[in-house]
Amino acid sequence: MQITNDPESLPAFREKLSAPISWYVLAWAFGLCFGIIFLVFNPWQSLGALVGVGLLSSWVVANYGRQRIEVTAEGITAGAAVLPAAVLGRAKALDREAARALRTSEADARAFMLLRSYVATAVRVENIDPADHTPYLYLSSRKPKELAAAVNALKH
Numbered sequence: 001m002q003i004t005n006d007p008e009s010l011p012a013f014r015e016k017l018s019a020p021i022s023w024y025v026l027a028w029a030f031g032l033c034f035g036i037i038f039l040v041f042n043p044w045q046s047l048g049a050l051v052g053v054g055l056l057s058s059w060v061v062a063n064y065g066r067q068r069i070e071v072t073a074e075g076i077t078a079g080a081a082v083l084p085a086a087v088l089g090r091a092k093a094l095d096r097e098a099a100r101a102l103r104t105s106e107a108d109a110r111a112f113m114l115l116r117s118y119v120a121t122a123v124r125v126e127n128i129d130p131a132d133h134t135p136y137l138y139l140s141s142r143k144p145k146e147l148a149a150a151v152n153a154l155k156h
Contacts, residue, residue: 012071013150015141017116019065027057067114069139071150076125078139079114089126089136091151093144096120108135116140123147 031054038049070077075084094102099122103115112134115122119140127134141147 012073012153013069013143013147014071015069015143015147017065017067017069017114017119017140017142019061019116020118023061023065023118024058027061028054030054030057065116067116069114069141069147071147071154073154075154076137076151078112078137081112081114081137083127083129083137085154087127087129087132088151088154089128091123091125091148093148094122094124095144099140102138107138110134111136111138113138114140123151125151 031050031052034053035046035050039046067079068077069079073085075082075086076088099120102122102124103113107113110133112127115138119142121141121144123137123139123141123144125137125139127136139147
């Protein structure tokens with residue numbers, strides 16, 4: 001692996017959609033519930049259930065919040081979607097109300113949705129590739145204006 005400081009390869013925007021701390025608290029509360037349930041057998045099984053289910057639940061929350069959005073000179077990577085800059089159209093930052101409408105009543109079933117329920121704002125990025133039937137990307141983002149500006153700056 002070669003490390004380069006080429007400005008073209010450095011990301012113009014990067015965001016990790018990590019889950020909020022309250023979700024981890026709920027994961028451990030879920031483990032606590034299992035610990036209490038297993039208390040009828042013996043304290044060691046109860047402790048094992050508490051730790052095991054708590055760790056497993058925390059791992060699930062961490063994996064769910066592992067999604068990243070990255071914009072480079074080559075294009076955008078958002079979760080499983082990787083699109084070159086040439087197929088990206090206009091990006092629009094969405095406030096809470098517009099994001100809610102686009103993920104509910106105005107949603108297109110063909111759209112790529114990187115949706116995280118704990119992030120209220122989002123960005124809509126048009127897909128102008130005629131070979132791809134995905135009309136747009138819906139990307140949850142805590143910094144929608146910065147993300148939209150980074151995508152819009154990719155225009156040649």
